[in-house]
Amino acid sequence: MKYKIGFTLLEVLLAVAAVTILSGIVILAINPNKQLADARNAQRRIDVNTILNAIHQYAIDRGGLIPVTITTTATPICRSGFVDNCVDLAVLTVGQEYLTDIPIDPSSSLSFSSGYTVMRNINNRIVVAAPLAEGTSINATK
Numbered sequence: 001m002k003y004k005i006g007f008t009l010l011e012v013l014l015a016v017a018a019v020t021i022l023s024g025i026v027i028l029a030i031n032p033n034k035q036l037a038d039a040r041n042a043q044r045r046i047d048v049n050t051i052l053n054a055i056h057q058y059a060i061d062r063g064g065l066i067p068v069t070i071t072t073t074a075t076p077i078c079r080s081g082f083v084d085n086c087v088d089l090a091v092l093t094v095g096q097e098y099l100t101d102i103p104i105d106p107s108s109s110l111s112f113s114s115g116y117t118v119m120r121n122i123n124n125r126i127v128v129a130a131p132l133a134e135g136t137s138i139n140a141t142k
Contacts, residue, residue, distance in 0.1 A: 037134040040106040044116075044130040044138050047103035051077070051089070051116060052128045052140045054098035058091065067091050070120050074129060076113040077102060087118050105132050 092098040105115025129139035
């Protein structure tokens, strides 16, 4: 009697199908798009708080006066210098005292805007927001 050692075609196909199903489940569980969106949103939270803290420190150093370019309407923050329809916060980057540079939203494609907005609400509190946030609202108030 001779015995052949090896796998049948059916056994190989079943093993490949099982590996394919398991890898599909793992990819769905990991969900790379959601992970990337969460990473971008984490950066947005950091940037919003950084901008808000810089404005707050600026106001503390100036006896409560905030930059005059901040209005009561949510307006985009300029990347650098004054551009129409955008808030110039260059006073925060002068001498790198409060910020080294205005943070830029991870998915912002605008050449003039940082991708973040700032406003003074009715209670005279500063609100910085990330309107490009994915699947959630990101803002901070001080």
